[in-house]
Amino acid sequence: MTDETPRAHPVRVLLAEDQGMMRGALALLLGMEEDIEVVAQVAAGDEIVDAALTHRPDIALLDIELPGLSGLDAAAELRERVPGCRVLILTTFGRPGYLRRAMDAGAAGFLVKDGPVEELAGAIRRVLAGETVVDPALAAAALSAGPSPLTGRECDVLRASADGATVADVAAVLHLSESTVRNYLSAAIGKTGTRNRAEALRAARQRGWV
Amino acid sequence: MTDETPRAHPVRVLLAEDQGMMRGALALLLGMEEDIEVVAQVAAGDEIVDAALTHRPDIALLDIELPGLSGLDAAAELRERVPGCRVLILTTFGRPGYLRRAMDAGAAGFLVKDGPVEELAGAIRRVLAGETVVDPALAAAALSAGPSPLTGRECDVLRASADGATVADVAAVLHLSESTVRNYLSAAIGKTGTRNRAEALRAARQRGWV
């Protein structure tokens, strides 16, 4: 609660990452920095907001693929309920669509795990200084991808069609008629410019439309 | 250079991991241990053997999903060409089939990235002491899965059917007739006890049959 000059106390960081080894390694790594302190670590998306409310971090470092709640959804919720906390997304996949959705969710930065570790602490400091940290190449790709042309239902059906689920399966899960499911699927295939569900799902994921 | 008690020199470790952040963090982490020295880091599977030949590590810490050559294939090659080097597999996915194939490839240990970081250094020491390090629950699952009933061609066709490739696509890639492709696919679906290619591929992957 005592904030005075630029950097009175170390940056308080919340770390959300499901892989134990990665989480531990990152925490150790960040802990070695003079001006950074990892105040909370969580392994599931639905623990993020609670942890942020109790530990009041300056920055939340969020993975996207998390059990419970996606890091992107958690980011959106953080913006509302813990406004003082900036969000830095740290993810395996540099999909253009992820970046788009991260920005929509109010993230202040977007890092891929491919980069060197040294980038991380720097990105945290830059985000805290008010900068928006994004890989320029990725930003370009995200812009060229455009917004999603898929309707909500088309998304649902596409998602439910993963892993070899049949039309009947999807219809049962979503309480739709089989005809309707096929219609949505056909629409999604058309909009993605692909030849079948599998390709459509792949394309939609790639562009962040699901 | 300074020899003390148990070991004359620190354990020489080769680290193969494609995610830069993970690789860097692990290297830093292991480097902090007194008795461990990371002598080489590579990001691609096809660099592993070369690096091992030049740096002569005691242990190779290998991810499975790597560009170029899979960590499992690299492990098999290491056993042949760098016999003094033990292999410890470190992977995201605790699929039973991965474990099976790792053991077939002559790995001395199998760790999942989910576990705590502290496990890692301990596992390295235990492997070096001659132990075989495997998660017991995973070992049980691997045994219950049984060996692959799929023939070589059935595997090929299944793999080529990923991501929505059509029968015609697969036939073209593998230089087969469409009838033949459908026959293999049908056989694979039957042997996996599934309903279509997508499920068959999923099941086969899960059990390590591809």
Added chain:
DNA sequence: AGATCGGCAGGACAAATGTCATGGGTGCCG
């Protein structure tokens, strides 16, 4: 030599999938 297994292919058939046209219902916006 005969039996067996795997690779390869063709045909015939049923089931699942994808396409299209059509229509009704809702809510939103100009």
Added chain:
DNA sequence: CGGCACCCATGACATTTGTCCTGCCGATCT
């Protein structure tokens, strides 16, 4: 109010996919 987009549903249709049966070839084992 009239469009407009989205949701949901039918029915008809072409295409793709999955199943089954048959057959040929070569390698391997007994």
